[in-house]
Amino acid sequence: xxxxxxxxxxxxxxxxxxxxxxxxxxxxxxxxxxxxxxxxxxxxxxxxxxxxxxxxxxxxxxxxxxxxxxxxxxxxxxxxxxxxxxxxxxxxxxxxxxxxxxxxxxxxxxxxxxxxxxxxxxxxxxxxxxxxxxxxxxxxxxxxxxxxxxxxxxxxxxxxxxxxxxxxxxxxxxxxxxxxxxxxxxxxxxxxxxxxxxxxxxxxxxxxxxxxxxxxxxxxxxxxxxxxxxxxxxxxxxxxxxxxxxxxxxxxxxxxxxxxxxxxxxxxxxxxxxxxxxxxxxxxxxxxxxxxxxxxxxxxxxxxxxxxxxxxxxxxxxxxxxxxxxxxxxxxxxxxxxxxxxxxxxxxxxxxxxxxxxxxxxxxxxxxxxxxxxxxxxxxxxxxxxxxxxxxxxxxxxxxxxxxxxxxxxxxxxxxxxxxxxxxxxxxxxxxxxxxxxxxxxxxxxxxxxxxxxxxxxxxxxxxxxxxxxxxxxxxxxxxxxx
Numbered sequence: 399x400x401x402x403x404x405x406x407x408x409x410x411x412x413x414x415x416x417x418x419x420x421x422x423x424x425x426x427x428x429x430x431x432x433x434x435x436x437x438x439x440x441x442x443x444x445x446x447x448x449x450x451x452x453x454x455x456x457x458x459x460x461x462x463x464x465x466x467x468x469x470x471x472x473x474x475x476x477x478x479x480x481x482x483x484x485x486x487x488x489x490x491x492x493x494x495x496x497x498x499x500x501x502x503x504x505x506x507x508x509x510x511x512x513x514x515x516x517x518x519x520x521x522x523x524x525x526x527x528x529x530x531x532x533x534x535x536x537x538x539x540x541x542x543x544x545x546x547x548x549x550x551x552x553x554x555x556x557x558x559x560x561x562x563x564x565x566x567x568x569x570x571x572x573x574x575x576x577x578x579x580x581x582x583x584x585x586x587x588x589x590x591x592x593x594x595x596x597x598x599x600x601x602x603x604x605x606x607x608x609x610x611x612x613x614x615x616x617x618x619x620x621x622x623x624x625x626x627x628x629x630x631x632x633x634x635x636x637x638x639x640x641x642x643x644x645x646x647x648x649x650x651x652x653x654x655x656x657x658x659x660x661x662x663x664x665x666x667x668x669x670x671x672x673x674x675x676x677x678x679x680x681x682x683x684x685x686x687x688x689x690x691x692x693x694x695x696x697x698x699x700x701x702x703x704x705x706x707x708x709x710x711x712x713x714x715x716x717x718x719x720x721x722x723x724x725x726x727x728x729x730x731x732x733x734x735x736x737x738x739x740x741x742x743x744x745x746x747x748x749x750x751x752x753x754x755x756x757x758x759x760x761x762x763x764x765x766x767x768x769x770x771x772x773x774x775x776x777x778x779x780x781x782x783x784x785x786x787x788x789x790x791x792x793x794x795x796x797x798x799x800x801x802x803x804x805x806x807x808x809x810x811x812x813x814x815x816x817x818x819x820x821x822x823x824x825x826x827x828x829x830x831x832x833x834x835x836x837x838x839x840x841x842x843x844x845x846x847x848x849x850x851x852x853x854x855x856x857x858x859x860x861x862x863x864x865x866x867x868x869x870x871x872x873x874x875x876x877x878x879x880x881x
Contacts (some may be wrong), residue, residue, distance in 0.1 A: 560802030564761025613689030624849025637661025643752025721800025
């Protein structure tokens, strides 16, 4: 699907890709294991900084390095874009091996905020507040997406600086919905989110009119149903796993568990209606159904894209990176529409703070430094270059990866970026309506338990009530054991 299609494994965290192994190497005279003023003074000697990254960046390394030098990276610093295993879980396992062994390379890494509760307490990542200057720290406080910055903050330390933010949206066939009698521009679908029942009707009507195989495609395998797309749908219906969003990060064992509630049951009924229609015994009366294929229960991000890419679906949930491909002239061009996430309950009516309304899960990746690097000063130079506005806008223009500084979406440069410039209003709106998942060590076990129960419900092996109750019991057990 072109260069930006290579982000699929990154944004969706699918476990694909292999290669690359970073061995220990020489340095520029600096040593890891603590920082000092001397550590941060790059001496100008020739040095190579190893950057463990995704194929997304590795495949365009030459172009990105050219940008780095243009923004002031000393040409005596070479950057080795080392691509390795991919998928958030596989990459975490690889970093675990490297960092637990105290290896000096890679010097810097592309990291996910889900790593924070594992790596930060063990001091496996360098606290960037010790090495970034006042100007950069002030920018992080004032100019960046705060939910993105906060996701790599642990007990006052900063363990990653945003490289790009992923913004989930609903991408749809504007040409098909118009043919079905709807007016996306007139109703301002780009920035005025619709309710789920309205969305389902639009998709069902358009599917019937256009004769597509599918209506709404979305990844709903166990991982996604519990912690990504299914979680988003619950939050837009006013529910959450731990009550108010302020409880996301604990304290574990001393926070409410709020899974076995009406909002969860309704969300599961809603998803079953989307799949099986009014014939399902738990279908919501009056809600349009038969719009999501049952195959979605086995889909991660990559396979969930296939039907929409082939022109056989009306609407599709995906991260912002996919817009660059779908909106290209060789694909759907101007016929691609993008809207914010629909909702079932308004923010004012939602029982928990931070829930309700159009609300989407935070996505995106950061840059972190190996605390054992022997090239600290040079690595800091690279980090500073990779977090300039010019570098952010270059990867936005070339790869469709959204800058983590909201103000950049309002810039003249953003207005000139082909394809993405048509959807800036939607991206800005949704970026202001994102929530972070729990950033605690037990979240991995909890989301697995929730996903298992929710998936059983959507496979019609359990009722929505049974699934919500079982998930509640399992998460309470985890909370009590770990708390």
